[in-house]
Every structure is written in C-alpha cells, then in structure tokens.
Amino acid sequence: MKILNNTKDLLSILESDRESGNKISIVPTMGNLHPGHLSLVDACKKNKSKILVTIFVNPLQFNDTNDFKNYPKSLDKDLKTLEGENVDYVFLPNTHEILSEVPDMVTLPWGFSNLLCGKHRKNHFDGVFKVLKVFFDLIKPDFAFFGEKDYQQCLLVKYMLQESYIPDNTLITICPTIRDQNKLPLSSRNLNLNDVDRNEAAKIFFGLARTIILYFKETGLKDFDKLLPESSKLRFDYVNIYNDNFLYDKHGLISQHITENTANRIFIAFTMSNVRLIDNYLIEGYDTL
Structure with a gap:
C-alpha cells in the first residue's frame, strides 16, 4: 500500500x-x-x-x-x-x-x-x-x-x-447503510457517544421511524412534530418523508437520472449529547431491516 x-x-x-x-x-x-x-x-x-x-x-x-x-x-x-x-x-x-x-x-x-x-x-x-x-x-x-x-x-x-x-x-x-447490532447506522461520530447514548439513539431512530411510517401510511399526513419524543438531551433537526423523484428534481438532477422507482423515504436527524446523527430508510423496505 x-x-x-x-x-x-x-x-x-x-x-x-x-x-x-x-x-x-x-x-x-x-x-x-x-x-x-x-x-x-x-x-x-x-x-x-x-x-x-x-x-x-x-x-x-x-x-x-x-x-x-x-x-x-x-x-x-x-x-x-x-x-x-x-x-x-x-x-x-x-x-x-x-x-x-x-x-x-x-x-x-x-x-x-x-x-x-x-x-x-x-x-x-x-x-x-x-x-x-x-x-x-x-x-x-x-x-x-x-x-x-x-x-x-x-x-x-x-x-x-x-x-x-x-x-x-x-x-x-x-x-447500503451498514448498521451495528442495534441497527444504529455506523458513523465516525458514534465514537463520541457513550454506550448508553448509542443504545438510546438506536431505539429512537428505529422506534420513531416505525411510528412515523405507520402514521403516514394510515393518514397520509406529515405533521410528524407531534410524534417526536421529548428529552433534555435530544434536539431534532428534521423528521420527514420525501419521494425520491421529488428529491431528484429539487436537487437539480435531470430526468434521465430518475428511475421509474417512485419510492418514499423517511429521513431523521437529531443531536444527542452534542453529537449529530442522521439516518434514512426506504419505507417500502423498512419491514425487512
């Protein structure tokens, strides 16, 4: 090398x-x-x-x-x-x-x-x-x-x-995103979290995603703020669901890059103990994670 x-x-x-x-x-x-x-x-x-x-x-x-x-x-x-x-x-x-x-x-x-x-x-x-x-x-x-x-x-x-x-x-x-045994997405910043915070972050990501996806499928609404957990050491940047084609369009990618896949994807970002963490899932494949 x-x-x-x-x-x-x-x-x-x-x-x-x-x-x-x-x-x-x-x-x-x-x-x-x-x-x-x-x-x-x-x-x-x-x-x-x-x-x-x-x-x-x-x-x-x-x-x-x-x-x-x-x-x-x-x-x-x-x-x-x-x-x-x-x-x-x-x-x-x-x-x-x-x-x-x-x-x-x-x-x-x-x-x-x-x-x-x-x-x-x-x-x-x-x-x-x-x-x-x-x-x-x-x-x-x-x-x-x-x-x-x-x-x-x-x-x-x-x-x-x-x-x-x-x-x-x-x-x-x-x-594909690689996850630890608790399904927390691997990130270099994870080292700045202690074991308790890492476990809690994994539960928040996965539990919140499940709640948001079920709510969205049942109602079609995106008023997700009311579903966010409250904690003194948590600050949410965003929780939202976007269609992949919408994201391609808003990020300037021309039509030839957009496939026929019109999948929806959930995005979550929050800061825990001064460490910023992000994750996303394809909604259609969420149950297989």
Whole structure:
C-alpha cells in the first residue's frame, strides 16, 4: 500500500496506472474508519481496478467549529486497517494544498440549501462539493463509492458528475447503510457517544421511524412534530418523508437520472449529547431491516 501525501505524487502514480491500462476506484473518507467505510472498499474489489482511499477532514463542510475540532481521528489505526484490506493507495493531502484548488463560488440547486441537512447546516454542501470537485478533477476515477446513509451527499455527487464531467466516465455506486447490532447506522461520530447514548439513539431512530411510517401510511399526513419524543438531551433537526423523484428534481438532477422507482423515504436527524446523527430508510423496505 502506498501513502500519497501530495498531489504531485498522486498524479505521478495515476499517470503510470493509466499508461498500464489500470482503472481507478475511489472511496472518499474523512478517516476514523468503521465497517461502513470498509464495505465500500469491499465493493471496490468487485471491479478490476486499483483502490484509492482518500482521508481528508474537510473544514469547509463544517458549520460548527467545535464539531470540526471534535471530529474523531485515528490515522494510524486507519492505515493499518486499509493495508489489511489490500488497498493500493491512500491519499493524505495537505489541507492548504487542497483548499488552494477549490473553486471560489459554487451555486447549487435549491434542495442543497433548503431541504434536510442542507437546511440545517449552512453552506455544508457547498463545502462538500468544492473538495469533492478537487478530488475528482485530480483523480478522474473510473468508479466511485459512497454510502446511502448520507443520501443527500449521494445526490450531490450525482449532480456534480452531471454538470461537470462527461457522462458515464465515472460509475457511481451507492452502497447500503451498514448498521451495528442495534441497527444504529455506523458513523465516525458514534465514537463520541457513550454506550448508553448509542443504545438510546438506536431505539429512537428505529422506534420513531416505525411510528412515523405507520402514521403516514394510515393518514397520509406529515405533521410528524407531534410524534417526536421529548428529552433534555435530544434536539431534532428534521423528521420527514420525501419521494425520491421529488428529491431528484429539487436537487437539480435531470430526468434521465430518475428511475421509474417512485419510492418514499423517511429521513431523521437529531443531536444527542452534542453529537449529530442522521439516518434514512426506504419505507417500502423498512419491514425487512
């Protein structure tokens, strides 16, 4: 496994791979890896390609300075894990080097600032877009892998490819959310919760989702605020149900990206003990989780 600390080394080794006919799979991460990240690496292995994992804590996507400072880091452990997974390259760029390449201005469709995480994390997706754009411009991956837990981010990646790159040059794969034994979606931030909070968060996510889905199916209404549990250490950002096609439209994805699947999806985000957690489920498949 080769560790690449700057863009010069990255471009040199990618050029050599291209000349040898190798394709490149990329898994962008912010480190503190867990089995959810490793499931993306496993998905890469299905392609005959070199596997490149990026580890970069993007300061532009944090609207809370404390959240950025407290984001868990475990670089030595991450590198050992990736080596054990037979990853070919790990890109560990210098923050200044990456930020010096980001575009000054980004204008994203309405949904990225008015729906879900975009509404509650000001300029979050502008920051994600800017850094992912730098990575994709540098690496020009053939395959890229993202987790479904960050659903709105997946829409952002699809939008970025639609607007900025030749269609079909990069194949995006959205991989299923990986959950712990209590069905809590795995997240690097989970390490900032104690065992009691993690168990309680799992119960809230799954119990609330069940309640909301049953209520929606029975009434067709979306006045979900009255169903939210009250707790001194809980703050809800949103609980809502959206149709996938509605989300594609509001996030600027053109019709060719919209499948015939008009599924509804529930989205939940709350902060517990100063840790922000998100999850989503396809309503039609909820009973199989």
